[in-house]
Amino acid sequence: MTTRGKQTVRDLRRGSRSTLLRRLYFEGPLSRQELGTATGLSAGSISNVTGELLADGLIEECGSVDSDGGRPRILLRVVPDRAHLVGVDIGETQVRVGLFDLARTELAASDHPLDETGHDVGHVVDLITTGLTEVLARTGITAEEVLGVGVGVPGIVEQGAGPDAGDTAVVHGQTFDWNAVPLGRLLRARTPLPLFVDNGAKTLGQAEMWFGAGQGARNAVVALFGSGVGACVIADGARFRGATSSAGEWGHTKVHVGGRRCRCGSRGCLEAYVGAEALVERWADAPPGASEKAGLAALLAAAEAGRPGAVALLDEAAELLGAAIADLINLFNPERIVIGGWAGLMLGPRLLPAVRDAATAYALAFPRAQTTITLSRLGPDAVTLGAATLPLTHFLESGGELPRHATRAAG
Known part of the structure; x- marks a missing residue:
């Protein structure tokens, strides 16, 4: 009978497989010797576990590198089309x-x-x-x-x-x-x-931390801008969920008490001012009948052409967004804030300098100095x-x- 809380041989084997598979997935190809150095597992454990993974078709040999005076070291990687x-x-x-x-x-x-x-x-x-x-x-x-x-x-x-x-x-x-x-x-x-x-x-936050602009950070916020606004808070490398998984509903924090009606039914939400749907609704010259993406693209083009109404609307959005990012900096002290989503990437090149300036103006100076604000590298469908x-x-x-x-x- 297994003592409660004590790891079984099966648990240890599964943990070793997971450790090696993750290393090969994120850092591979690697040799068995490199895996041993990176994981601290014994040469015997490395040999046994890689043998299992090879037999299961999950990893494969993919070439070799010269070693110091010995036989070449075989490189291993996860098989891309195994699943x-x-x-x-x-x-x-x-x-x-x-x-x-x-x-x-x-x-x-x-x-x-x-x-x-x-x-x-x-x-x-x-x-x-x-x-x-x-x-x-x-x-x-x-x-x-x-x-x-x-x-x-x-x-x-x-x-x-x-x-x-x-x-x-x-x-x-x-x-x-x-x-x-x-x-x-x-x-x-x-x-x-x-x-x-x-x-x-x-899910966007997970992708950015693993493969995108969040790589290497342990504390970050990944913001999603589309029709609405959301965020993923990363605390010490893990997604922060809160008591009922609702942490990160940043778009429904208030930027104007008693302000515009939001889609959620409340008033003054950040989303009601900087979400793509809200921006198109607020632009007096929005093309009638245009889709949300077409309307936002037209707004951006009008601002680039110097049309005053479009310029003023996007300038206000940048300041509100920067102030809201300052709140994230003051609350969570992240190393990095990543702005993604189709609307965020469409407007980002124009708004980012003003957003950074507003964040600097509204955040506490010390944590702001430790935080970089950047755009997603994974594209609009991340x-x-x-x-x-x-x-x-x-x-x-x-x-x-x-x-x-x-x-x-x-x-």
Whole structure:
């Protein structure tokens, strides 16, 4: 009988597999000797675990490097096409489904604009399952080769527990009338693939910290600017969730008491002033009938041309955004603040200098001096990649555990 709290041999083996797999994934290719130095594991453990990972087809030999007077050292890496990942971005105006290999190469994507039904949950689930079918069909990849489906949503996610936590995920999306929507259960009825659900800003934060402008930081804030505004707070290398996973609803902090009505029903929210939807609504010369992205692009072009109304609106947005970033600096003392999302990247090159100046004016001087403010390096569709990191996280933490259907297919 195993003593409670004591690690079993299986736990230790899984931990060693996870340690080596993560090193190879983020830092590979590496030799066995380099793995030993980096992890502190014994040469015997390195040999045994890499042998298992090679036998499972999760890693492969990929060349060699000369050693000091001895035989060349064989390099190892994670096999890019051993398994695949699906990321889903339930955005404000569309649903995007992307299929990636383990090297994060996007193999196919399916974009479906939301129609007049908006975020009707049945319609959204239909679009996700349609997109999933499309990306698999285009690539010829079967469901058995997919580690799981990660879904990023614009709302608060109540996480389930256990290995099938995604199946019981519940979403509260106040801005589009999702009140305790059992999204995990609804998706489970449509696909056998493992499910992982989280807030879209948090998935973007994970992607930025792993692969983008957040790399190397232990304390950071990743801001998502699209139709609305959100944030992912990274504290000592981990995503900060709060008591009920709602930490990071930065777009609903107040910048003007009694101000403009926000989509959430309150007044004076940051989102009601600097979100893309709000900016287009506030611009008197917005092209009638234009989409949100087209309207924001027109606003930016008008400001670049020196039209006073557009210049004044974006100048105000930059100051409000800088002041709100100053609040993040004073509250969380981050090393880095990364601005992403399609609207953030569209406006960023113009607004960033003024945003930095406003943050300096409104933040405490000492923490501001320790914080860099920069733009995302992952592009406007990074939430999709971020969502795909949810099944990837499980894969790495489990030491390369494949879903049951994938294990049978490999066998």
